[in-house]
Amino acid sequence: MEVESSTQAQTYRAALTSIQQLVHIEEHVKNYRPQILVLTGLPNTRPALVDFAYLICKNNSLMVCGNVVEQERLTFEMRSNLQQKAYRYLRFTNIKGFCSVADNSNLHTGVAAMLGLTGVGKVKPNILMMGYKNDWLTCDRNSLDQYVLTIHTGFEMNVSVVILRLKEGLDCSGIIADIDDLILKAPTKKAKENSVCLLLQFKLKFDPLRKEGPRKTRRKRKTKTLLEGNQLPKSVLNSIILFQRKQKKDTIDIWWLSDDGGLTLLLPVIINRRSNWSETKLRIFCTASGVHELENEQKGYESNFYLRKDYLIK
Amino acid sequence: MEVESSTQAQTYRAALTSIQQLVHIEEHVKNYRPQILVLTGLPNTRPALVDFAYLICKNNSLMVCGNVVEQERLTFEMRSNLQQKAYRYLRFTNIKGFCSVADNSNLHTGVAAMLGLTGVGKVKPNILMMGYKNDWLTCDRNSLDQYVLTIHTGFEMNVSVVILRLKEGLDCSGIIADIDDLILKAPTKKAKENSVCLLLQFKLKFDPLRKEGPRKTRRKRKTKTLLEGNQLPKSVLNSIILFQRKQKKDTIDIWWLSDDGGLTLLLPVIINRRSNWSETKLRIFCTASGVHELENEQKGYESNFYLRKDYLIK
Structure with missing residues (x-):
């Protein structure tokens, strides 16, 4: 414990000293880094968006997953649960990012607060990344207004705005298993690669709605098994793990x-x-x-x- | 430039790596650190409060000066100006702290947003420090409500609340010179000690309302001169620099x-x-x-x- 505590103290001091040194550094084109606030909600609901942001930030710069809980004031416990859940997912998928939860506001004011307050000193987002609103033609007017206002908020706060569009959409909350269920029920070793696949597979196997008993995992042909045994369209799966896969010559x-x-x-x-x-x-x-x-x-x-x-x- | 940029890049990477390492460390009593969000407004308006918070945080932990701009949505330029002004003051007084500006809200919701969003990972405030409301008997009801709600917000967000009370009050916005005026008009070497005194002195000498020409500074007996030449009560001065001075056996x-x-x-x-x-x-x-x-x-x-x-x- 003693050694651990003092290592932790060292790490904290190192972090603090570095961010203090950064404060007075002038920003110029040579020290620009893309630091991303990515609007994922709970990060496990939009894995492709998280992966895409991390493709840019990995070993490079700050990535913060933003979760705006609209029209509701969170208690400390609720906020804390949301954050812990998000961090568990990031840890599971081996993504070194941070999570931020804004409450008691609508989407664009929540995003404005996040862009203004998240981070310390120079370690703060300078890019707002969000998913494309695939249902813009059919959604209700207020939701569309909020979306457009959020884009404007980004520009007003002087950050860059990046929008990721996938044909299949980004929200996988219905398909992907809850990270806590997976950790609780199937305490396998952490899958460094294709961890989202594991979550998918888990959902399809253990989903209480499907009422199928768990069977032994065929580890070698994970994705294949999943596709044959269950009716998940290939295009959806591909879009979910799009930014994890090795890309062909394209x-x-x-x-x-x-x-x-x-x-x-x-x-x-x-x-x-x-x-x-x-x-x-x-x-x-x-x-x-x-x-x-x-x-x-x-x-x-x-x-x-x-x-x-x-x-x-x- | 090249060397400078790569040093900066190193510093950034070091900061990022350390705060990423901190994320998954469990909080326990041995790694507790008092990380303070201190409600100073612009930090130069409440020097004693800033000094007191820094007495605790210096070389230890995070200090963030919070500035809640009520009922007004700031443009990017206004926000940026407020932050730069705050950082100039901190740099002038040699305080390694950070500044955070919340807008478009009232005091307690602004503070709630700051407590929820400021910082990254584990580098975030766990103490809310504020000045005692000396005018609670005479101020308007709304202002008192806001103050009390802010205290409650602290408890609701599960942070400690510290209130600093000085008999003479904390707000020196009328007495202390604007930091920019000082830097602009009197580009002396940075005073490592008693820099607040210098600001006071400057205000008394160069204040346009007083219509006195600048005279040569008697450097040796700075405080004395100030006290003799101008009608600033000694108790007020003492309370302003209270936490900078060497304390007697007390x-x-x-x-x-x-x-x-x-x-x-x-x-x-x-x-x-x-x-x-x-x-x-x-x-x-x-x-x-x-x-x-x-x-x-x-x-x-x-x-x-x-x-x-x-x-x-x-």
């Missing part, structure tokens, strides 16, 4: 239509440098003033990019 | 009436270990069940205290 298209500071380029470049995504190619679409200038402008862009991987300029 | 009285976790004892002990306060003695008042038990109970208390300094038990 292309990331970047539409860089105005020189807006370069984040549109920076994020794909970071993603491209992850081992999962290293075989993908960047394809950058820029605007050109005319046919004659094409070659010159291309050279100009190239010299500006500092990309160390192959890329293609259209 | 006594800190602690009324430890219930075994409430020990914070009532911890804070004075920390204060007592600061060089300024090292000559003061702790005097602890405890309850006893009866005259006969007095000696036994005293021994019991003594063995529990682990105090390394002299103390007196009544």
